[in-house]
Amino acid sequence: MTLHLSAHDIRELATxxxxxxxxxxxxxxxSLGRTxxxxxxxxxxxxxxxxxxxxVLGDVMGxxxxxxxxxxxxxxxxxxxxxxxxxxxxxxxxxxxxxxxTAAYTVVAGELLGADGHQQVGLxxxxxxxxxxxxxxxxxxxxxxxxVYSRSATRRAEFxxxxxxxxxxxxxxxxxxxxxxxTPLVVLAxxxxxxxxxxxDLAPGAVVLSIGSTRPDLxxxxxxxxxxxxxxxxxxxxxxxLESGDVIDAITHxxxxxxxxxxxxxxxxxxxxxxxxxxxxxLVFKSVGTALQDLSLARSLLSAAGARGTGRELDEICELxxxxxxxxxxxxxxxxxxxxS
Numbered sequence: 130m131t132l133h134l135s136a137h138d139i140r141e142l143a144t145x146x147x148x149x150x151x152x153x154x155x156x157x158x159x160s161l162g163r164t165x166x167x168x169x170x171x172x173x174x175x176x177x178x179x180x181x182x183x184x185v186l187g188d189v190m191g192x193x194x195x196x197x198x199x200x201x202x203x204x205x206x207x208x209x210x211x212x213x214x215x216x217x218x219x220x221x222x223x224x225x226x227x228x229x230x231t232a233a234y235t236v237v238a239g240e241l242l243g244a245d246g247h248q249q250v251g252l253x254x255x256x257x258x259x260x261x262x263x264x265x266x267x268x269x270x271x272x273x274x275x276x277v278y279s280r281s282a283t284r285r286a287e288f289x290x291x292x293x294x295x296x297x298x299x300x301x302x303x304x305x306x307x308x309x310x311x312t313p314l315v316v317l318a319x320x321x322x323x324x325x326x327x328x329x330d331l332a333p334g335a336v337v338l339s340i341g342s343t344r345p346d347l348x349x350x351x352x353x354x355x356x357x358x359x360x361x362x363x364x365x366x367x368x369x370x371l372e373s374g375d376v377i378d379a380i381t382h383x384x385x386x387x388x389x390x391x392x393x394x395x396x397x398x399x400x401x402x403x404x405x406x407x408x409x410x411x412l413v414f415k416s417v418g419t420a421l422q423d424l425s426l427a428r429s430l431l432s433a434a435g436a437r438g439t440g441r442e443l444d445e446i447c448e449l450x451x452x453x454x455x456x457x458x459x460x461x462x463x464x465x466x467x468x469x470s
Contacts, residue, residue: 131217132440134430136225142433143225143426145268148233151426155186155419156237159394163187164421168371174198184420186428188212193223193423209427217447219431219440223423228261230426231418234393235316235338236265238362241396242403242412244314244336248273251309253325253349254318255279255288258340262316267296275300278309279319317341317349324375328353334405336412339375343417348374350415355379358413359405361390365419372417 134142158164165185172179177197184191191209205223210216239245248271252259255277266272275292277300279285285302292300303309307330319325319341328351331337342349355361355375363369369376369390379385389409396402403412434440 131219131443131446132431132434133220133443134434134440136222138439139225139430142430142439143229145265147429147433148229148426151429152233152237155421155425156394156397158187160398166365166419166421182420184424186421186424189424189428191424193420207423207427209424209431219427221427226423226426228257230422231258231340232261232265234364234422235262235340235416236269238393238414239338241393242336242362242414245270247314249312250275251312251315252277253306253309255284258318262318263292267298273298276303276309276312278303278306319349320347321349322347324348324351326351326354328357331411334410338414340416342373342375344372345374345377350375352379352382352384356384357409357411358389359409360403360412361385362393362396362414363390364393364416366390366392368417368419369415373415376415
């Protein structure tokens with residue numbers, strides 16, 4: 130039996146504790162060597178692209194599929210399989226899942242950089258990701274004031290009013306990006322093709338969390354920011370180097386030595402991996418997102434759905450084509466029959 134979870138189901142199930150535990154479990158699995166994460170595949174479609182992101186995470190495996198249609202939008206689907214049997218466990222409308230897992234992973238990464246001690250936040254962006262990140266940060270960290278900037282004065286004013294009412298904190302729209310990025314904690318959540326921050330404007334010792342620029346043709350961080358980075362914390366070293374326009378540019382132009390790039394799983398296991406120097410005073414997180422994050426949250430949601438009876442049960446979608454006779458191993462036969470091997 131396969132379970133389908135809609136965006137509504139996911140919102141009902143995804144408490145803060147669920148999404149944060151799922152994010153932390155990725156770091157645990159990576160440190161134990163229980164993951165496989167090949168490069169994602171992007172296929173141009175003529176009016177956008179098809180992205181396929183496979184991964185193995187301990188006892189589950191799966192794939193996230195994303196479609197982008199220029200001028201229209203994106204769609205996301207996650208398929209979660211059981212490793213032992215290859216059975217399709219769940220199908221997830223992953224628009225909401227993506228927003229939740231991205232914010233949770235950023236919070237976990239931010240805590241590795243000491244971001245959870247700041248009361249003032251500068252936020253660049255007022256869309257989908259900015260909303261999800263601010264909600265979770267405000268609930269988990271002692272945030273009292275947020276200075277938000279986006280290119281549209283109307284949108285940033287509406288965002289500030291809406292989030293002030295919802296979160297009961299002081300969210301203020303500001304007229305320049307410099308006002309937002311002079312704070313001790315800066316969050317960037319845009320789809321910009323050009324850097325949105327000037328590294329010279331950042332406060333000494335600031336923590337910068339950058340979660341946009343997830344393709345080579347997008348950029349949020351400028352070279353000056355990464356030239357000041359004592360540590361660039363990343364969700365996956367290889368994928369960030371391949372996918373982040375920020376990082377590709379900084380490495381190419383000598384602004385970012387690769388030795389400054391630290392995977393979050395390593396930082397979680399070794400606090401000494403995160404460091405600053407006199408001439409590199411910033412701590413920066415750069416995320417491109419991984420299928421491991423999607424699968425971890427999908428697995429947690431599936432467990433929560435089973436406990437609450439949430440979701441829509443589907444008939445067997447993928448029938449098993451078994452190996453003939455002796456070709457199947459005893460362990461495999463035991464898995465299918467539900468008996469000890």
